[in-house]
Amino acid sequence: DTEVTQTPKHLVMGMTNKKSLKCEQHMGHRAMYWYKQKAKKPPELMFVYSYEKLSINESVPSRFSPECPNSSLLNLHLHALQPEDSALYLCASSPSRQAFNEKLFFGSGTQLSVL
Amino acid sequence: EDKVVQSPLSLVVHEGDTVTLNCSYEVTNFRSLLWYKQEKKAPTFLFMLTSSGIEKKSGRLSSILDKKELFSILNITATQTGDSAVYLCAAFGSARQLTFGSGTQLTVLP
Numbered sequence: 001d002t003e004v005t006q007t008p009k010h011l012v013m014g015m016t017n018k019k020s021l022k023c024e025q026h027m028g029h030r031a032m033y034w035y036k037q038k039a040k041k042p043p044e045l046m047f048v049y050s051y052e053k054l055s056i057n058e059s060v061p062s063r064f065s066p067e068c069p070n071s072s073l074l075n076l077h078l079h080a081l082q083p084e085d086s087a088l089y090l091c092a093s094s095p096s097r098q099a100f101n102e103k104l105f106f107g108s109g110t111q112l113s114v115l
Numbered sequence: 116e117d118k119v120v121q122s123p124l125s126l127v128v129h130e131g132d133t134v135t136l137n138c139s140y141e142v143t144n145f146r147s148l149l150w151y152k153q154e155k156k157a158p159t160f161l162f163m164l165t166s167s168g169i170e171k172k173s174g175r176l177s178s179i180l181d182k183k184e185l186f187s188i189l190n191i192t193a194t195q196t197g198d199s200a201v202y203l204c205a206a207f208g209s210a211r212q213l214t215f216g217s218g219t220q221l222t223v224l225p
Contacts, residue, residue: 004157040217040218040220041217042203042215042216042217042218043158043203043215044215045212045213048212056212088156090156090157090158097211103149103160103163104149104160104213105160106151106157106158106159107157108155108156108157109156109157111156
């Protein structure tokens with residue numbers, strides 16, 4: 001069982017809607033990640049938070065807005081999305097971003113459909 | 116640009132068969148290679164390899180890294196239908212983030 005919890009599991013939204021994806025971990029990890037995965041493609045990194053500060057933004061459009069309220073929580077705020085943004089959004093965490101020998105723990109994802 | 120290539124892209128076998136999945140990488144300042152299994156949604160961790168030539172084993176699964184030739188293989192013996200999944204390989208380098216391959220879709224038929 002994954003120790004990274006994502007809600008909701010499924011989300012359907014219109015292009016004018018505002019919604020948020022939530023991610024929570026209680027493993028004491030200090031690095032948290034958002035990935036986007038299209039069907040039959042590998043996960044693509046979107047954002048990385050390290051010690052609650054944004055450390056990587058992989059040129060993601062501003063209609064995606066991440067937030068890290070505390071070390072256990074990670075949100076992704078969505079606004080004015082396009083149909084091509086439909087994908088599986090995966091959250092992950094790791095103990096830190098400092099060591100190469102740390103594995104990422106993934107949540108089960110939010111399957112997003114934009115109509 | 117860091118790059119990870121997996122082969123084959125898909126594979127169909129029957130229960131009991133042995134399969135070998137391949138992963139080659141070109142990563143600046145390579146540090147580690149990870150294998151994940153993705154059945155429906157969450158990729159689940161299988162192995163992390165950092166040293167060349169040392170086999171990691173877990174039940175019917177094993178993996179080995181060749182840092183000279185820049186590749187890794189994942190072996191699954193006596194496959195079962197529950198092994199059906201996408202197997203993802205990812206490499207960690209100087210960018211301090213994982214670069215994923217496209218995955219191998221394994222289907223095990225009864």
